[in-house]
Amino acid sequence: MTGITSREIHLVSRPEGLPSADNFSLVETTVEQVSGQVLVQNLFMSVDPAMRPPLSNGQTPLNEPMTGGAIGKIVASDNPELPVDTLVLHRFGFREYFASDGKGLQAIKVEDEPLTTHLHILGGTGLTAYGGLLVTGALQEEENVFVSAAAGAVGSVVGQIAKIKHCRVAGSCGSDEKVDYLINELGFDYAFNYKTTSISKALHIGLPEGIDVYFENVGGAHLDAACGQMRPLGRIPVCGMISAYNNKGARSEGVTTLSNMIYNRVTMKGFVVYEFNDMREQFLTDMRTWMAEGKMKYQETIMQGIEQAPAALIGLLEGKNTGKMLVRLSEAG
Amino acid sequence: MTGITSREIHLVSRPEGLPSADNFSLVETTVEQVSGQVLVQNLFMSVDPAMRPPLSNGQTPLNEPMTGGAIGKIVASDNPELPVDTLVLHRFGFREYFASDGKGLQAIKVEDEPLTTHLHILGGTGLTAYGGLLVTGALQEEENVFVSAAAGAVGSVVGQIAKIKHCRVAGSCGSDEKVDYLINELGFDYAFNYKTTSISKALHIGLPEGIDVYFENVGGAHLDAACGQMRPLGRIPVCGMISAYNNKGARSEGVTTLSNMIYNRVTMKGFVVYEFNDMREQFLTDMRTWMAEGKMKYQETIMQGIEQAPAALIGLLEGKNTGKMLVRLSEAG
Numbered sequence: 001m002t003g004i005t006s007r008e009i010h011l012v013s014r015p016e017g018l019p020s021a022d023n024f025s026l027v028e029t030t031v032e033q034v035s036g037q038v039l040v041q042n043l044f045m046s047v048d049p050a051m052r053p054p055l056s057n058g059q060t061p062l063n064e065p066m067t068g069g070a071i072g073k074i075v076a077s078d079n080p081e082l083p084v085d086t087l088v089l090h091r092f093g094f095r096e097y098f099a100s101d102g103k104g105l106q107a108i109k110v111e112d113e114p115l116t117t118h119l120h121i122l123g124g125t126g127l128t129a130y131g132g133l134l135v136t137g138a139l140q141e142e143e144n145v146f147v148s149a150a151a152g153a154v155g156s157v158v159g160q161i162a163k164i165k166h167c168r169v170a171g172s173c174g175s176d177e178k179v180d181y182l183i184n185e186l187g188f189d190y191a192f193n194y195k196t197t198s199i200s201k202a203l204h205i206g207l208p209e210g211i212d213v214y215f216e217n218v219g220g221a222h223l224d225a226a227c228g229q230m231r232p233l234g235r236i237p238v239c240g241m242i243s244a245y246n247n248k249g250a251r252s253e254g255v256t257t258l259s260n261m262i263y264n265r266v267t268m269k270g271f272v273v274y275e276f277n278d279m280r281e282q283f284l285t286d287m288r289t290w291m292a293e294g295k296m297k298y299q300e301t302i303m304q305g306i307e308q309a310p311a312a313l314i315g316l317l318e319g320k321n322t323g324k325m326l327v328r329l330s331e332a333g
Numbered sequence: 334m335t336g337i338t339s340r341e342i343h344l345v346s347r348p349e350g351l352p353s354a355d356n357f358s359l360v361e362t363t364v365e366q367v368s369g370q371v372l373v374q375n376l377f378m379s380v381d382p383a384m385r386p387p388l389s390n391g392q393t394p395l396n397e398p399m400t401g402g403a404i405g406k407i408v409a410s411d412n413p414e415l416p417v418d419t420l421v422l423h424r425f426g427f428r429e430y431f432a433s434d435g436k437g438l439q440a441i442k443v444e445d446e447p448l449t450t451h452l453h454i455l456g457g458t459g460l461t462a463y464g465g466l467l468v469t470g471a472l473q474e475e476e477n478v479f480v481s482a483a484a485g486a487v488g489s490v491v492g493q494i495a496k497i498k499h500c501r502v503a504g505s506c507g508s509d510e511k512v513d514y515l516i517n518e519l520g521f522d523y524a525f526n527y528k529t530t531s532i533s534k535a536l537h538i539g540l541p542e543g544i545d546v547y548f549e550n551v552g553g554a555h556l557d558a559a560c561g562q563m564r565p566l567g568r569i570p571v572c573g574m575i576s577a578y579n580n581k582g583a584r585s586e587g588v589t590t591l592s593n594m595i596y597n598r599v600t601m602k603g604f605v606v607y608e609f610n611d612m613r614e615q616f617l618t619d620m621r622t623w624m625a626e627g628k629m630k631y632q633e634t635i636m637q638g639i640e641q642a643p644a645a646l647i648g649l650l651e652g653k654n655t656g657k658m659l660v661r662l663s664e665a666g
Contacts, residue, residue, distance in 0.1 A: 053592070219592060228582075241592040249561075254587010259386075259552060259574040261603035268601045270594035
């Protein structure tokens with residue numbers, strides 16, 4: 001076939017501090033599908049906090065299409081294993097179309113759930129929460145759990161899994177509306193707006209016995225408060241530190257309470273989602289069960305069109321989303 | 334028997350910052366040995382950084398004899414299991430004599446080694462280094478190891494074990510004399526005086542490939558520098574944070590580099606020596622072998638007399654010791 005016109009987002013300069021629209025460029029290109037390849041039309045793409053550090057540390061190349069989780073549909077195929085209309089999960093976000101020999105494309109089977117859930121609670125975001133809490137965090141029933149960025153895509157799943165495991169759950173977030181959502185929609189025991197509340201005081205109120213598991217998404221002042229209140233043999237799975245990502249070298253505010261790790265024998269451990277790849281089947285079974293039982297809810301913030309992808313990422317870093325931040329890349333999605 | 338006169342050290346006020354002699358009192362008392370008891374004369378006592386936080390956090394009671402590791406000799410006995418002349422390891426330091434029903438006294442068998450080694454390289458100090466490095470730190474052969482307070486009692490054992498395991502070893506310490514000792518006596522690959530050197534720059538020079546295991550004794554600026562240079566799957570066994578102990582709430586200088594724990598999947602874990610009690614036989618066998626082979630050296634800083642015990646603890650917190658800080662409590666020792 002002849003080439004198809006596609007638009008994609010390039011990083012054109014490295015941000016210092018919060019990224020701005022100037023750091024990105026919308027580029028029109030022509031995608032050619034050659035023999036043996038499939039042509040993929042992207043439907044939705046994910047925007048994640050983890051995308052921020054590579055913009056500054058050099059891992060994201062300049063003047064090339066950016067990457068990130070997305071769902072696409074095969075719209076032309078010269079590969080019998082990936083026929084037309086197959087839905088595929090992949091890392092080639094930030095573009096409308098691309099050609100592929102099939103490498104890095106994972107065909108997904110969509111059951112009753114909305115397609116977009118495969119980019120959050122049934123995708124890497126959900127598996128991050130599931131594995132980070134249950135494996136890295138080694139959660140036990142009836143423990144005291146604190147999760148930061150609790151109204152975000154990962155944090156909201158963490159809190160709900162902890163409630164399913166009969167834990168006492170406190171969450172932090174950045175607005176009073178999110179506090180209301182966490183308590184009244186997701187069933188958190190306690191939630192607070194860190195912008196208007198002392199984190200340390202809030203934790204003493206919300207988890208008066210101390211913290212067994214702190215699921216770390218924020219870093220800096222959050223970790224400073226939480227680490228000082230960890231209980232004996234407490235665990236801190238470190239998923240992210242969004243408060244640091246706009247700083248040079250991803251440096252956080254100073255954490256001064258780490259000596260509590262000694263006497264209380266606390267473990268803090270960074271992890272990445274691919275550690276949990278072998279749990280994916282059990283994860284999907286559990287999550288679909290919990291969704292059907294009404295125990296696993298979600299929200300999405302969806303922006304429209306590839307040209308909005310930079311604004312979606314910037315908005316995420318400013319905390320403008322509740323739940324998962326997505327970009328719809330095609331009206332077919 | 335009639336009572337015997339003994340002197341002991343009491344904490345009489347809680348220090349803020351570095352303790353001073355005023356915080357302690359030398360008290361004369363009379364020890365009575367009653368039926369079924371033994372009378373113990375202390376020979377040597379240990380002084381440890383871990384003694385500092387309890388002085389301020391309330392764990393060390395006021396106006397009572399302080400406690401800490403010590404070696405004593407049974408000088409009178411009404412207990413057939415602990416005859417006269419038995420040497421015992423126990424936690425009743427900071428006093429010259431005490432009576433006991435035997436609880437908390439561990440008889441020790443001294444082979445060719447000096448008695449005092451049972452208070453450091455063959456005692457809890459050595460087991461702290463051994464278990465913390467090999468179990469908590471999960472050391473592998475030929476890794477890159479950084480140890481802080483490397484000329485101290487724990488740090489010097491850590492560095493030597495790492496060298497025995499064919500690792501590249503860098504250490505920090507607080508004087509140029511200690512740098513010389515680490516490199517020329519203990520065989521460290523690299524050592525630096527943190528008071529006159531950028532820790533971060535020194536680590537880049539000493540361990541240019543990054544750090545697989547950082548054995549943490551100091552905290553604050555040391556951790557800030559080391560955490561930023563941890564390699565993938567690095568481990569930080571947290572033994573102590575002496576830089577924080579004189580601060581209110583044992584707060585350290587701020588640590589800003591913890592986001593490196595995420596992408597490099599670093600684990601930081603606080604531990605205490607009793608986790609390794611079941612390894613004690615293997616530990617003693619290994620240490621005696623290494624000592625006989627000339628691969629495990631030590632230094633002692635010994636102060637004379639119970640009245641010097643507060644000065645020994647204060648001096649330790651100021652870094653005046655090289656190797657193990659001890660107090661000789663009896664001329665019989």
